[in-house]
Amino acid sequence: MRGKTLLHIGMAILFVLVSTGCATTTSKVVYRDPNMDFGAIQSVAVMPFSNLTRESLAAERVRDVFMTMLQATGGVYVIPPGEVARGIGRLNLDRPATPTPEDVTKFAKIVSTDAVFTGTVKEYGEVRSGSSAANVVSVSLQMMEAQTGRLVWSASSTRGGVTTSDRLFGGGGEPMNATTQKAVDDLLDKLFGK
Amino acid sequence: MIFSINCSGNRYFLAYCLLAAVLSGCAVAPISVPRGERVPLPLKIASFGPDKRSPQAADMVTIRWKVIATGGVGSYRYEFRTTDGQEEKSEQVGVLPTWDWSPKVPGTYRVKVLVRDAIGNAGDSGWSSPYTVVPPLVVSLLSPDPVSPQAAGMAKVRWKVNTTGGVGERTIAFRTTYGKEEKREQEGPSLWWDWAQQEPGTYKVKAVVQDAIGNVADSGWSREYLLVPKLKILSVTPDKFPPQVAAVSAVRWEVNETGGVEERVYSFWTSNGTSERAEQIGLSPTWNWSPAEPGIYRVKVAVRDAIGNTVDSGWSPEYRIELTAGLKSLIAVMPLENLTGMPVSVQELRKTLVRDLSRKGLNLLGDDDLEKFKERHRIRYTAGLNRELGEALRVETGTDAVLFPTLELMDDTLPPKAVLVARLISTNRSTPILWMDGAGISGNDAPGFLLLGLVNDPAVLWGKTEGKVVESLVGYLSGKGGQGPRMVEKRFLPKSYHGVPPEVPAGKETLSIAVLPFRNESTRRNAGEIMTLHFIDALSRAGRIDVVEPGEVRQVLLRTRTIMKGGLSLPQADILHTALNVDLVLTGIVTEYQDYLGGWGNPKVEFSTRVFDMKTRQIVWSSSSYNHGDDGVFFFNLGKVNTAFALASGMAHSTVEKMEAAFHKKEGPPPTAGAPPPTE
Numbered sequence: 001m002r003g004k005t006l007l008h009i010g011m012a013i014l015f016v017l018v019s020t021g022c023a024t025t026t027s028k029v030v031y032r033d034p035n036m037d038f039g040a041i042q043s044v045a046v047m048p049f050s051n052l053t054r055e056s057l058a059a060e061r062v063r064d065v066f067m068t069m070l071q072a073t074g075g076v077y078v079i080p081p082g083e084v085a086r087g088i089g090r091l092n093l094d095r096p097a098t099p100t101p102e103d104v105t106k107f108a109k110i111v112s113t114d115a116v117f118t119g120t121v122k123e124y125g126e127v128r129s130g131s132s133a134a135n136v137v138s139v140s141l142q143m144m145e146a147q148t149g150r151l152v153w154s155a156s157s158t159r160g161g162v163t164t165s166d167r168l169f170g171g172g173g174e175p176m177n178a179t180t181q182k183a184v185d186d187l188l189d190k191l192f193g194k
Numbered sequence: 195m196i197f198s199i200n201c202s203g204n205r206y207f208l209a210y211c212l213l214a215a216v217l218s219g220c221a222v223a224p225i226s227v228p229r230g231e232r233v234p235l236p237l238k239i240a241s242f243g244p245d246k247r248s249p250q251a252a253d254m255v256t257i258r259w260k261v262i263a264t265g266g267v268g269s270y271r272y273e274f275r276t277t278d279g280q281e282e283k284s285e286q287v288g289v290l291p292t293w294d295w296s297p298k299v300p301g302t303y304r305v306k307v308l309v310r311d312a313i314g315n316a317g318d319s320g321w322s323s324p325y326t327v328v329p330p331l332v333v334s335l336l337s338p339d340p341v342s343p344q345a346a347g348m349a350k351v352r353w354k355v356n357t358t359g360g361v362g363e364r365t366i367a368f369r370t371t372y373g374k375e376e377k378r379e380q381e382g383p384s385l386w387w388d389w390a391q392q393e394p395g396t397y398k399v400k401a402v403v404q405d406a407i408g409n410v411a412d413s414g415w416s417r418e419y420l421l422v423p424k425l426k427i428l429s430v431t432p433d434k435f436p437p438q439v440a441a442v443s444a445v446r447w448e449v450n451e452t453g454g455v456e457e458r459v460y461s462f463w464t465s466n467g468t469s470e471r472a473e474q475i476g477l478s479p480t481w482n483w484s485p486a487e488p489g490i491y492r493v494k495v496a497v498r499d500a501i502g503n504t505v506d507s508g509w510s511p512e513y514r515i516e517l518t519a520g521l522k523s524l525i526a527v528m529p530l531e532n533l534t535g536m537p538v539s540v541q542e543l544r545k546t547l548v549r550d551l552s553r554k555g556l557n558l559l560g561d562d563d564l565e566k567f568k569e570r571h572r573i574r575y576t577a578g579l580n581r582e583l584g585e586a587l588r589v590e591t592g593t594d595a596v597l598f599p600t601l602e603l604m605d606d607t608l609p610p611k612a613v614l615v616a617r618l619i620s621t622n623r624s625t626p627i628l629w630m631d632g633a634g635i636s637g638n639d640a641p642g643f644l645l646l647g648l649v650n651d652p653a654v655l656w657g658k659t660e661g662k663v664v665e666s667l668v669g670y671l672s673g674k675g676g677q678g679p680r681m682v683e684k685r686f687l688p689k690s691y692h693g694v695p696p697e698v699p700a701g702k703e704t705l706s707i708a709v710l711p712f713r714n715e716s717t718r719r720n721a722g723e724i725m726t727l728h729f730i731d732a733l734s735r736a737g738r739i740d741v742v743e744p745g746e747v748r749q750v751l752l753r754t755r756t757i758m759k760g761g762l763s764l765p766q767a768d769i770l771h772t773a774l775n776v777d778l779v780l781t782g783i784v785t786e787y788q789d790y791l792g793g794w795g796n797p798k799v800e801f802s803t804r805v806f807d808m809k810t811r812q813i814v815w816s817s818s819s820y821n822h823g824d825d826g827v828f829f830f831n832l833g834k835v836n837t838a839f840a841l842a843s844g845m846a847h848s849t850v851e852k853m854e855a856a857f858h859k860k861e862g863p864p865p866t867a868g869a870p871p872p873t874e
Contacts, residue, residue, distance in 0.1 A: 057715050061785050064802050065690075068818035072692035080804060080813055082781070085760025177786075177800055177820035181689060 030190045033152040036145060038193075041114040044070070044143070045079040045087070045107070049119040050097040058124035059097075062139055065177075066119070066184045073188060079111050087111040101149025108146030115152070116144045122156075124176075129162040135176045136160035137183040143191070155190040159183035237266030237311050242319040244295075244305070249326035251360050252300045254409045259293045261307045261319065268312020277304050277321065297327040300359075331360030333403040335413040338389075340501070343420035343455055346394040348503045354386040355401040355413060362406025371398045371415065394423045394453075425454030427507045430495050432483075437514035440488040447481045447493055449507065454499030461496040465509060467702075488517040488622060490704050490740075512703045517620045519628055521671045523594035525618070526559040526587065527551065531577040531600040535719030538604045543656065547599060547614075550664045556671065559593050567591055578745020579619045588621035595620050595628060597667070602634070602724055602839055607791050609637025610652040612659040613839040615727055618667065625743045629670040630731045633662035634839030638793060682851045685826035686844035691817035693856025696807035698777055705777045705857065707733060708742040708770065710751075710762065712782040712801065718838075721787035725801055728846040729780060735847075736854050742774055750774055761804075764811050771808035778814070779806045786820065789838045797823040797838040799845055805853065815853050819845045 032038075046067050051059035064081075071078040087110040088096045093103055097118060104116050123138035140156035160179035174182075240262040250257060263270050274286045274293040278301045285305075286293045297303070304321040336354045344351060355366055367381040372395050380387040391397065398415040433446040449460055462474045462481040466489045474481045485491065492509040519525065527548050530540035552558060567590060568576070571583060579587075579596050587593045595618050602613035615632035619625055635658055637649035649655045698705060709729050714722035726744060733741045750756075750773040756766050762781045770779055786800035798820070805815035821844075823835040835841045 057785065060715060060783075064783055064785065065818055068692075068802050068816050069690045071813065071816040072690040072818075074692055077812065078816070080761055080763070080806070082758055082761025082763040082766065086763035086765070089759070175820070175822065177689070181818075 031154040036152040043077040043113045044115045045084050045111050045113040046117045047096050049121050052122050053124040055124045058121045062121050065180050069184050079113050083111050104144045104149035114146050118142050132162045132166045134162045134166050135179045137179045139183050157183045157186040234267045235265035237315040237317040238264045239317050239319045240264045242307055249328050249361055251330050251409050252297050252327045253330040257295045261291045263309040266311030266315045271310045273308040275306050300327050300329045302326050329359035331405050331409045331411040333357040333411045333413045335401050335416050345425050345503045346421040347392045347424040351389040352386055357403045360405030360409050365404045367402045369400050391421055394421045396420050423453035425499050425503045425505045427451045430507045437516045439518045440515045441486050445483045449479045449495045451497050456500035459498045463494045465492045485515040488515050490514055517622050519595045524557050525595050526564050526593045527597045528576045533602050533720040533724055534604050547660050554668045579625050580746045580749040584621040584625045593621050606652045610655045611636045612656050614659050614663050616663050627734045631666040633659045634837040635659045636836035682848045686848040688817040688819040688849050693815040695857050696814045697809045704738045706740040707778040708747045708774050708776045709780045712784045715785045716787045718787040721784040725784045728842045732846040732850040767806050787838050797841050799838050799842045817849050
């Protein structure tokens, strides 16, 4: 009898461990150029993000949230998106989301910025796991130094997804905006060295 | 021979000789007279001279001439004589070898002394070298400039001395007394002293002059010089708090001042930011101001006392004079702008609106007159008013204000929903927004007990919506309803924001802002225009922000051919700054503006805003907001928002409140009528 009870407990623990295996975790993978003086960066431009999702406006949405939250840190001045668009138009960049180092240096001169951010939205939308569904956002960002165009910082973040509580108790997870904000918040933590 | 006599044996004589020789061996060998008597030395003047060197000042000094005579017989008598080159005068005769000379008359003198001894021998010193006697040192204090009385700390009084005579360079020391104490003020070679006394009182001044050889002359104390307290403006206050209404309100400004000399003249000035005007000059310290034109004014007062001292209060804090419309104002009701994104019979809805407005007794411009005006001016865009059209409408039809109704939502599915926004624009030159309000009602807003409060009839719902807007407008026109800021709910605050105070010209408290159409990236048609209206409403309710009428903004955007691809660029911002003359420009992106259809669902709104400071060409505000209708709702849908309009309105007001707080965080509390403006 006692052995049966232990077996039930063991199975329950195993179930919990298996079911939480799909939940997202915070990625700690960050590249940071050790020779770069990040404190010298006063203004940044955020290029339009690449969109690898099926949501056509995902990249613009994430970019907008990122720009606002980056500005809200008060650490750097974010070049207005209209000014970024003007710079892209002046250079006639075919693929502004993936500029070459030469493009970056030229662009930075036009809009007078110290660094340029590029990004990729890899996931944006609902994911399903069995009968449960939740929103997920996956973004990676790169920062390029304006004078040389070389990559000085890179990080990615994934937030949302189906959690244990979603599996056990149902619910549709958090709204997309909240998930996006969390992902951007995580990236800002990585950028500012937390 | 004698020696031979001694040798011959006269030993007594030899002994006498030896004794005499021994006794007189050390004595000076005088001229021996027969029987041992001395012969007196000849009378001579060993020395003769004054104790003070030439030159000296007449009537200021006593010069002692001293003679030492030798030789002669008996006591001496001395005669001191002077000559000025023309006349020789005996000054003193007597036994005294000194003579104290106090020359009274300036000139060049020579002095000599004659010495006689007891038996009449005479000695003469001969004329001394020339001895100069300069004029006496004299000082007098001239009348001060300006004369008494003056105001302390305001006047610079020049005291001047007139000084002559004396020897060499003069040092003039000015001294003042205020009661008992004497104070040294200025000392030096300068003949004048600029006195800038800060303390009021009754003063006396004198000058003390000293020449190179120490002669001192004193001017004596001047007459009393009165310094009254400094002329100072303590406060300039209006009797009514701003804002006030143009052509209606009378504001009484009163100046409270102290100090100065006698009668004062008060000059009241106004400035509207572009020009300054003298409004009243006279002896009255109060001014009744009846501003005819709306605007942001500043008032200052200059006070001048009887002797010309002037003090200026400096410009007061901004005083807003607003335009208003009354129940008798002629109002033109423009066609209903349809932002629903769906075909709606807006003409029918307008008719009901006009009918309700007429029932309330409003003075409306006839439809025929309005149509003729639109034809005459080829007006196609009827959702805004620019300055030229406003002026034309006022001149040609006598219209005081124009009502722009906007239909944001008209959903007939159960439960129906209707959203109406309206704004009243003055036809005055600056086309200010006089009033703006909106109503968004869903049929299930208040279902009540057993759903008895559910509204299923779209016409009834429209009547309620439109009635709410009309009530608000009539309330404003009758002076009952205020346009104060709405209550901000915490749940609608922006999720992230950052703001810094913009750079505005010194002293400017009210910021002007143009709201550009938001970029619409949502699935809802016209969401960009709708969000613009929400922000215009929220900003126009904010205390210290002036919003440019969107019709004027549209006109400028069209005229300058501004296409904001990807947002506002800096060159475009410069163009807008020049054309609209605004301090700030607000732009934004709407990514979600979603109403729900039917009885179940949740409205969603998401947008971000950015504000450009046109002076620094930088972003001074950025925010990101998103909300669902059931945010903060926990039990029985209490507090649930059923329309995107209500949701967006709350979010816009929350954003504007945070924005205003960020823009004015450097400053103190808002200006009040009772608070005295800075003086001097």
